[in-house]
Amino acid sequence: MDGWWKxxxxxxxxMVHEATALFVAAYAITLLFGLIRLxxxxxxxxxxxxxxxxxxxxxxxLALLAGFVYHTFTWFKLFPLTTPPIVIxxxxxxxxxxxxxxWAAAIGAAVVSFVIVWGIAA
Amino acid sequence: MEIxxxxxxxxxxxxxxxxxxxxxxxxxxxxxxxxxxxxxxMRSHTVAAEGGAAxxxxxxxxxxxxxxxxxxxxxxxxxxxxxxxxxxQAPIELTRxxxxxxxxxxxxxxxxxxxxxxxxxxxxxxxxxDKSGFHIxxxxxxxxxxxxxxxxxxxxxxxxxxxxxxxxxxxVAIEMATGEFTMIxxxxxxxxxxxxxxxxxxxxxxxxxxxxxxxxxxxxxxxLRDMEFVQYHPTCMPITGLLFTxxxxxxxxxxxxxxxxxxxxxxxxxxxxxxxxNKYMELGPRDRLSQAFWYExxxxxxxxxxxxxxxxxxxxxxxxxxxxxxxxPLIYEMAETFMGIDPAKEPIPVRPGVHYTMGGVKVDGKCxxxxxxxxxxxxxxxxxxHGANRLGSNSLTELVVFGKTAGDAALAxxxxxxxxxxxxxxxxxxxAEQRVLAxxxxxxxxxxxxxxxxxxxxxxxxxxxIYRLEETMQQTCDKLSELRERFKNINLDDKTDVWNTxxxxxxxxxxxxxxxxxxxxxxxxxxxxxxxHQRLDGPDGAYKQRxxxxxxxxxxxxxxxxxxxxxxxxxxxxxxxxxxxxxxxxAGEKADQERKESHA
Amino acid sequence: xxxxxxxxxEVLRYLxxxxxxxxxxxxxxxxxxxxxxLQGVQYIKDNLDGSLTFRWSCRMAICxxxxxxxxxxxxxxxxxxxxxxxxxxxxVEALANFPIEKDLVVDLSGFIEKLESIQPYIIxxxxxxxxxxxxxxxxxxxxxxxxxxxxxxxxxxYAACPQVGLDPDFIGPGAMALLHRYNMDxxxxxxxQRMELVASVxxxxxxxxxxxxxxxxxxxxxxxxxxxINKINAAKxxxxxxxxxxxxxx
Numbered sequence: 001m002d003g004w005w006k007x008x009x010x011x012x013x014x015m016v017h018e019a020t021a022l023f024v025a026a027y028a029i030t031l032l033f034g035l036i037r038l039x040x041x042x043x044x045x046x047x048x049x050x051x052x053x054x055x056x057x058x059x060x061x062l063a064l065l066a067g068f069v070y071h072t073f074t075w076f077k078l079f080p081l082t083t084p085p086i087v088i089x090x091x092x093x094x095x096x097x098x099x100x101x102x103w104a105a106a107i108g109a110a111v112v113s114f115v116i117v118w119g120i121a122a
Numbered sequence: 123m124e125i126x127x128x129x130x131x132x133x134x135x136x137x138x139x140x141x142x143x144x145x146x147x148x149x150x151x152x153x154x155x156x157x158x159x160x161x162x163x164m165r166s167h168t169v170a171a172e173g174g175a176a177x178x179x180x181x182x183x184x185x186x187x188x189x190x191x192x193x194x195x196x197x198x199x200x201x202x203x204x205x206x207x208x209x210x211q212a213p214i215e216l217t218r219x220x221x222x223x224x225x226x227x228x229x230x231x232x233x234x235x236x237x238x239x240x241x242x243x244x245x246x247x248x249x250x251x252d253k254s255g256f257h258i259x260x261x262x263x264x265x266x267x268x269x270x271x272x273x274x275x276x277x278x279x280x281x282x283x284x285x286x287x288x289x290x291x292x293x294v295a296i297e298m299a300t301g302e303f304t305m306i307x308x309x310x311x312x313x314x315x316x317x318x319x320x321x322x323x324x325x326x327x328x329x330x331x332x333x334x335x336x337x338x339x340x341x342x343x344x345x346l347r348d349m350e351f352v353q354y355h356p357t358c359m360p361i362t363g364l365l366f367t368x369x370x371x372x373x374x375x376x377x378x379x380x381x382x383x384x385x386x387x388x389x390x391x392x393x394x395x396x397x398x399x400n401k402y403m404e405l406g407p408r409d410r411l412s413q414a415f416w417y418e419x420x421x422x423x424x425x426x427x428x429x430x431x432x433x434x435x436x437x438x439x440x441x442x443x444x445x446x447x448x449x450x451p452l453i454y455e456m457a458e459t460f461m462g463i464d465p466a467k468e469p470i471p472v473r474p475g476v477h478y479t480m481g482g483v484k485v486d487g488k489c490x491x492x493x494x495x496x497x498x499x500x501x502x503x504x505x506x507x508h509g510a511n512r513l514g515s516n517s518l519t520e521l522v523v524f525g526k527t528a529g530d531a532a533l534a535x536x537x538x539x540x541x542x543x544x545x546x547x548x549x550x551x552x553x554a555e556q557r558v559l560a561x562x563x564x565x566x567x568x569x570x571x572x573x574x575x576x577x578x579x580x581x582x583x584x585x586x587x588i589y590r591l592e593e594t595m596q597q598t599c600d601k602l603s604e605l606r607e608r609f610k611n612i613n614l615d616d617k618t619d620v621w622n623t624x625x626x627x628x629x630x631x632x633x634x635x636x637x638x639x640x641x642x643x644x645x646x647x648x649x650x651x652x653x654x655h656q657r658l659d660g661p662d663g664a665y666k667q668r669x670x671x672x673x674x675x676x677x678x679x680x681x682x683x684x685x686x687x688x689x690x691x692x693x694x695x696x697x698x699x700x701x702x703x704x705x706x707x708x709a710g711e712k713a714d715q716e717r718k719e720s721h722a
Numbered sequence: 723x724x725x726x727x728x729x730x731x732e733v734l735r736y737l738x739x740x741x742x743x744x745x746x747x748x749x750x751x752x753x754x755x756x757x758x759x760l761q762g763v764q765y766i767k768d769n770l771d772g773s774l775t776f777r778w779s780c781r782m783a784i785c786x787x788x789x790x791x792x793x794x795x796x797x798x799x800x801x802x803x804x805x806x807x808x809x810x811x812x813x814v815e816a817l818a819n820f821p822i823e824k825d826l827v828v829d830l831s832g833f834i835e836k837l838e839s840i841q842p843y844i845i846x847x848x849x850x851x852x853x854x855x856x857x858x859x860x861x862x863x864x865x866x867x868x869x870x871x872x873x874x875x876x877x878x879x880y881a882a883c884p885q886v887g888l889d890p891d892f893i894g895p896g897a898m899a900l901l902h903r904y905n906m907d908x909x910x911x912x913x914x915q916r917m918e919l920v921a922s923v924x925x926x927x928x929x930x931x932x933x934x935x936x937x938x939x940x941x942x943x944x945x946x947x948x949x950x951i952n953k954i955n956a957a958k959x960x961x962x963x964x965x966x967x968x969x970x971x972x
Contacts, residue, residue: 004884008794011884014932081933082950087865161777162834164875165785220856223844223907225864225871232858256784257871264842264900276834299823328779361756364782429756456782459801460756572768615772618739621824624772 017074023067076102123551124297124304125544128156128273129536130529131293131308133280133335135159136166137255137518138500139314140262141215141525146533147269153536156306158275158295160330160626163263167316167328168521171255172367172452174247175518177212179236183244185209192516193699195241195407196480196509197653198674199348202697204487204506208516208523215522216248224261225250227449237449238372238398239515241407241706243714245400247515252367252452258518278304279626282554283311283338284547289494290342291542294551296558298626301619305551309539310495310532313339313483314525317501319352321638322476322586323579326358326365335502337633339483340640340687344491345678347504347692348481349637350645351654353512354588356411358475359460360430366453366472368514371404373449375438377411378469379423385434389414391707406706409511409654412474416588427471435469442466474588478517480508480654481644484678484692489528495535499528504676506695510653561632562625567613571628574605574612578631581605582638586645591659595646602639603686609635640679640687647689648677670701726752729808731762733774734815736822744822748811753804759812760788760799763826776826783940786876790826791815796881796938817881819890833877836893840901840919845912863908870903870948872941879935879945885928892928893919895935895945902948921956929953 005011037048051057079102080095087093093101130146132139135157143157159166178188188209193200216234220226226234227249239247250257266272278295284305285291292307318333319325340346356377357366371377374397379385384403387394391406391414398405415434418424424432438446443466446454450465457463457470483498485491485505491498499505500521507520578601585598609632616624650669651657657665675691682688705713731751736744749766760778767774776799777787783801790799793813804812820828850857879895880886886894893901901920905913920926929949936946 004887008934010934010937011932014934078931078933080944081936081946082931083947084951084954085866085869085947087862092865092869161779161785161787162830162875165777165779165787167780167785169785169874170780170782214852217852217856221844221846221850221852221909223904223909225868226856228859228861228864230861232860232863234856253784253872256874260871265844267838268841268843299829328781328785330779362781429754452784459783571772616775618737618773620738621775621827622773623775624767 013074017071020067020071023064023071027064072106076106123548123555124302125548126156126273126304126306127154127541127544128306128308129153130310130312130532131156131158131306132312132314133158133293133338134166134314134316134500134502135161135163135263135274135276136314136316136500137168137259137262137521138525138528139163139166139312140259140266141522142312142314142499142529142532143272144262144266144269145526145529147266147271149530150533150537151269151271153271153533155272156275156308157266157272158278158280158293158306160277160279160298160334162276163266163274164260165330166259167331168255168259168518170326170328170365171258171518172252172365173239173369173372174237174249174254174515175216175258175522176239176242176246176513176515177216177248177519178209178244178246179213179234179248180244180246183246187243188212188246190699191242192507192513193509194702194704195513196507196511197668197704198670198696198699198701199351199509199652199676199694201487201506201695202699203695206697207487208507208520211523211526212519215526216519219258219261219522222261222265224257227251237369238400238405239513240368240371240405240411241401241513242405242515243400247369247372249369251448252369252450255518258521275304275306279629280315280334280338281558281629282551283342283496284550285342285493286542286546286550289539290496291547294554296626298621301622303551303555305548307542307544307547309536309541310497312489312528312532313496313498313502314500315502317479317482318634318637319476319479321578321582321634321641322352323583324358324361324363325476326355326363327476332630332634333479333502333637334630334633335498336483336640337636339491339493339496339498340636340679340681342493342496343681344493344496345484345680345690346481346637346640347484347676347678348510348644349479349640349679350586350648350677351480351508351510352476352586352641353408353478353480353654354412354474355408355477356415356474357436357472358477359456360427360433360471360473362460363475364456364460365475365477366436366456366470367450368408370436370438370450370453372398373438373445374398374441375404375436377404378435378437379418380425381423383423385418385423386411386414389417390705390709393708401710402707407511408477408514409656410706412588413656415474425471430471431473433471433473436472437469438465439467439469478512480504480510480512484676488531489524490531490535495539497528497532499524510655558629561628562614562617562622565613567611569608569612571612571614571624571631574609575631575634577601578605578635578638582642586642588656590645590655590657592646595642598642599639599646599686602635602642606635606639636681643687643689644677644679648673674701726754727808729753729762729804730811731759731766732811732813733763733766733825734813735774735825736816737773738824746813751804753808755803755805757804758800759790759792759802759804759814762804762812763799763814775824784874786874789817789876789878789881791818791881796878798876798878798940801940817877819881819883819887820877830877832890833875833880833894833897836897837875837900840893840897841912841916842900842904844904844907844910845915847909847911857909859908866908867903867906870899870906870943873899873903873943873945874941876940878938878940882934882938884932884934885930889928891924893924895949898926898952899943899945899948902952917956917959920952921959926950926952926956
């Protein structure tokens with residue numbers, strides 16, 4: 001069974017999906033590091049903020065964003081597999097409705113977060 | 123040779139075999155049951171039945187109605203006492219299936235629903251969408267798993283019955299995965315091997331439907347009864363023969379010819395109805411509908427498709443996509459996958475195809491053959507409920523009603539007799555082994571098996587089709603004799619032991635040739651037209667009519683080694699329905715009315 | 723007559739009495755556009771090599787016999803059409819994750835044992851006699867389980883499941899869907915008896931939620947859903963034990 005996941009594009013997608021979970025971990029570590037710097041005083045915090053604005057950091061963030069989007073996309077695709085059936089008016093919700101619902105919730109949450117952050121920043 | 127000692131041996135793991143096994147296991151758990159099947163039970167051809175199972179359900183229905191529909195549908199060639207028993211047991215057995223988990227389709231208030239079916243006066247067909255056979259089979263198979271006394275021999279191919287002291291005492295089978303032989307002793311043996319329709323070219327049937335049990339009983343001197351009655355189902359997929367269930371019409375589908383005309387109104391099935399009306403138009407019996415197709419073709423009113431050949435259209439567009447998905451999901455899927463047709467948007471091209479063998483191993487009302495200890499059930503048997511034409515949805519019910527009956531009878535028989543002489547049975551089994559092995563190991567043959575099979579199915583279609591003539595039937599009889607000879611000269615590509623299907627198909631072909639001969643010879647000797655046996659010949663066309671004086675009789679084919687079968691005749695049991703004109707549509711309603719008045 | 727074209731079908735052959743290991747053979751098969759891959763291999767058996775071995779019967783995707791790996795994907799060969807591959811070569815192999823017995827025939831005994839182990843029959847909640855008539859089942863109760871009754875035991879989901887490949891003891895998607903079918907049936911009261919197996923070493927927690935089982939299922943049973951719902955059910959059972967002496971299965 002060595003290399004089983006290379007035999008089928010479906011498996012490859014699964015493995016890439018699993019791998020992109022590391023991207024989430026990477027971002028969490030980055031934020032954690034920021035938090036440590038914050039605890040070390042204003043100078044350390046400002047240094048971290050500056051580092052975050054470097055071109056390399058921006059490329060790093062874009063790469064993470066791409067990974068997140070892929071992870072989200074493939075995660076929602078698995079919703080019809082993992083969620084218990086949702087019955088509305090005696091009819092089972094169609095798989096595409098379940099996936100659509102996931103996306104609607106994610107986009108909604110992103111917009112709300114964005115508005116809040118924007119409000120604080122302003 | 124492996125040896126297994128059972129009390130009851132059942133050959134065939136489809137609906138009737140499983141039902142019989144459960145019957146024995148439930149009432150007498152200490153008896154050992156051997157269930158021998160050449161496929162895993164859930165592959166058996168019961169799986170492909172679509173429309174449903176008949177049993178009275180509605181308050182406006184009655185046992186009498188079901189009885190008269192069945193006897194009239196069978197053109198009075200039914201054993202009427204057996205039909206009476208059958209219609210009475212039907213709702214009981216169908217309810218039992220419900221208790222075992224069969225997902226019958228329901229009404230809004232949670233009761234089992236029924237749908238209309240061809241030739242039935244009242245809606246009485248219990249259905250599980252359009253996968254009724256599939257659900258019945260899986261329900262029975264899964265239910266059977268809880269009984270430890272049922273020992274399954276999955277993928278064991280039965281090659282002979284063991285007969286001693288004038289009674290059947292077991293079977294010999296090949297374990298397909300190894301090619302090794304097993305003798306399975308049993309005080310009772312039930313044949314439940316299904317039909318034989320694969321002797322024809324274009325059929326709705328699976329590859330396994332090769333008449334094995336019929337040939338096994340036949341070779342042991344048991345009669346094959348009413349073999350000339352072969353049902354053509356009117357709505358099949360051209361070329362492949364795959365089935366579009368009668369429920370397509372029960373739910374409201376129309377049959378139209380090339381002019382978009384619902385031609386059935388011209389064949390004694392009218393007047394025209396917008397909504398499905400029982401025993402009218404598209405809900406006429408299968409033999410009449412298939413015959414109407416033949417006439418349309420003669421008149422040049424069928425659609426000539428460049429690839430599919432002559433077809434008519436099954437039009438269900440007016441039923442709407444949602445309804446079709448709910449009631450006929452498998453049909454929808456088949457039309458889309460196999461034909462690229464969306465039945466909600468386009469009509470489906472169809473034509474008749476071979477579907478069912480009304481005849482089979484002759485048994486009495488308790489499913490016992492003339493050979494003590496040997497029972498037969500389901501499509502391989504002729505218990506007498508189908509007569510000359512089976513009504514759709516009676517056969518699934520037959521599986522459970524007579525599965526139970528045969529199980530009980532086989533159990534009683536097994537308890538009443540002593541075990542046989544194992545040593546002498548083994549000798550017989552070894553002789554059978556040598557005979558069958560010789561077919562595999564022999565060299566120097568020049569005939570290819572597939573060639574013989576192709577010639578057989580073509581010849582059966584030519585001679586024993588919807589309409590029959592003396593001359594072509596005789597040609598088929600002659601052809602089959604020729605093929606019997608040529609079969610001796612076949613050569614197999616595969617001489618190995620493990621999973622040798624080349625060899626097993628050859629044994630099946632041998633069975634098929636026997637069964638085909640019994641059909642063709644029974645047909646040429648029946649000089650009348652009745653149900654599915656329709657002739658166009660005779661002096662002044664005399665054979666075009668039903669002839670109750672000479673042929674209100676069962677034909678019985680008996681095996682004659684090395685020669686064509688001998689055809690004899692047996693009486694038909696009439697209890698309360700004397701033969702009458704068989705009428706449908708408005709004429710049928712009028713006849714019903716007259717019968718009622720004469721009774722009053 | 724429809725135009726006849728030629729397709730190359732490459733079959734993974736294995737004759738246990740002659741071969742050390744499986745090998746490929748290529749056959750040239752004339753076909754018409756209505757022909758399935760099953761009809762293609764039947765042509766080979768009838769005309770080119772009678773020793774080629776495969777299971778088949780109904781030809782209409784309901785008996786579940788004719789599953790094969792077709793160009794690496796588990797499919798029912800009766801409803802897979804040659805025209806969709808032409809002019810490329812078609813490769814046909816025995817279903818993955820099962821031992822091969824001969825050519826395209828695999829050993830299903832392990833699957834059958836799993837099927838038998840899940841108690842796939844009604845264990846009545848309230849026994850009923852025939853005289854009492856049928857159980858009443860509302861449309862909502864019916865909708866709970868009907869999807870999971872559609873499994874034809876074709877084992878394509880087992881061929882699709884990498885976990886079955888890694889651990890042949892995993893109960894697997896098809897049998898688990900059947901188990902779930904009975905648990906969800908309002909007539910059945912056997913859930914507690916079946917949950918032990920669900921939560922066992924062979925049970926649902928083997929599943930890594932790849933989801934390919936549901937993707938290849940020819941009857942849209944979504945067996946992966948049954949497996950994943952039962953991860954939740956088994957977890958619920960586990961925690962309920964701490965809350966109530968009677969809660970959850972044993």
